[in-house]
Amino acid sequence: MIRLAIAFLVLGTAVAWSDPGPVASDWYQGFNNKARLLAGTATRNGDPGLYAGVEVTMPEGWKTYWRSPGDAGGVPPEFDWQGSDNLASATVLFTAPHRMHDKAGDVVGYKNGVVFPVAVKPVDPSKPVMLHGKIAYGVCKDICIPAEAELQLVIPPDVGTSEELTNVLARVPVALPRPRIDPTLAGWRLDQNNGKPKLVLNVETAELATADTFVEAPGGVFVPLPKRVTDASGKAVFEVDLTDGVDIKDLKGKPLTVTMIDGKGQSETTITLE
Template sequence: MRNRLGPLAGALLLGVTFLAPAARAEAQLSSDWAEGHNSRARLIAGEKVAGVEVEMADGWKTYWRNPGDAGGVPPAFDWSKSNNLAAVKVLYPAPKRFSDSAGDTVGYKGTVVFPVELTPKDPAKPIDLKLTLDYGVCREICIPAEAALSLAIAPKEKHALPSELAAALQHVPAPEASRRPGDPVLKRVVPELGGAKPRLVLEAQFPKGAGHADIFIEAPDGLYVPLPKKVSDDGAGNLTFAIDLGDDVDPKDLKNQKLTATLVSDAGQSEATFSVD
């Protein structure tokens, strides 16, 4: 098994660095936009949660935390210059699969908001949020971008959650313990590791419908797992996917590892963990 990030979807032609001015006041609910090549980024604020919003020109995309088989640049969030921030957790809305001549990638087009859970060191004081965001924006080529963003978030600020952030939170895949009615369910995983064509077979149910249904798999320690391929659909929301373990994978490296499955569709999204026994 190899540790694989993969090459960029195209040649790295240009590095783009841009800055957004600091928030003008504690009550400000978003930073100014940081303009970049075919994209722009900003911070938005809510109660105990912020959002990193990336907006892209038509036809351009950015990546999920696992960029897919064709390679790519997952976003990187550096909060180390923030003040009064004890802990931070970035959440990822459900991504989509994109296929082209280079292969399959996983990510977002148009606009994406990454919700960010914030824990202040002192709840009575504002959080001075400072972020260095590294991400890729890609079309035929992939361009690495860096944005420096800042926003002061007042303590106990009472205001409505920005609509962009509220929508993003609704599209974050729910873990098994908090799965919502209608979210997809991973019903069974069947390892078929022997023979000339080893694979993992995943059976899933999409109770609200299987429009754009997909599954993405992540393994610990950077282990590479190919993207699943849909092999059957009964038309009633029961789908089967298979992961080909014959190329670039040693099935023995997956034995006893805990893998994470992210299940997505137009109607719901969830996460599930499983072990390869």
């Protein structure tokens, strides 16, 4: 009888401490892509929280775009959470993108598939969140096709841990770079010699071969993609031509987001052209 009681105690403890697991919606099938929502408790920068993810998969060779699509243009994703219930806020994050060469020029985004993580804040954490999203994005191979998905997922208050979302969040650029892992902005300057202004960025990186940089302005103001011009003592040097489709007056005094990636990590920082 004592052994039986112990067995029931152990079993009851295992059930009480079992993780109910993450949740996911059905796939929404589109043309040459499909999308779904997933959700769970995940960890970012050591802090646990409630996260969802918009997962888009595409056939081999297809791509979709980052929030800033690049010089050749493209369709940045848009997210509408109206119609959700018990949702105070849903903040979309973006994993580190990649530069890709297109017939029309360079674009920035993701090949074959991507998960856009979403930080979810309930109005009442003790109740389920009914997450309803209308997602618009572009999928491209030889041509670009606008895509839309309407997705819905109920997230219980005791939703379990999502290792997948934790891994996705590890690829979101950080404001506080990890020493000797994430690339960092070692220095920058605005060069206005000969009346041809350019922004020069010195990116310190442990992976020179894979280092890349992107610059964004607020309000949808176009900023050309940085071009890598040289490498010097552990730094990749990039230049942004501020005469190429942009008026420098539209950028001065505004915060510019600099996103840096390489084969080991990613980070982002803000600079202001005075």
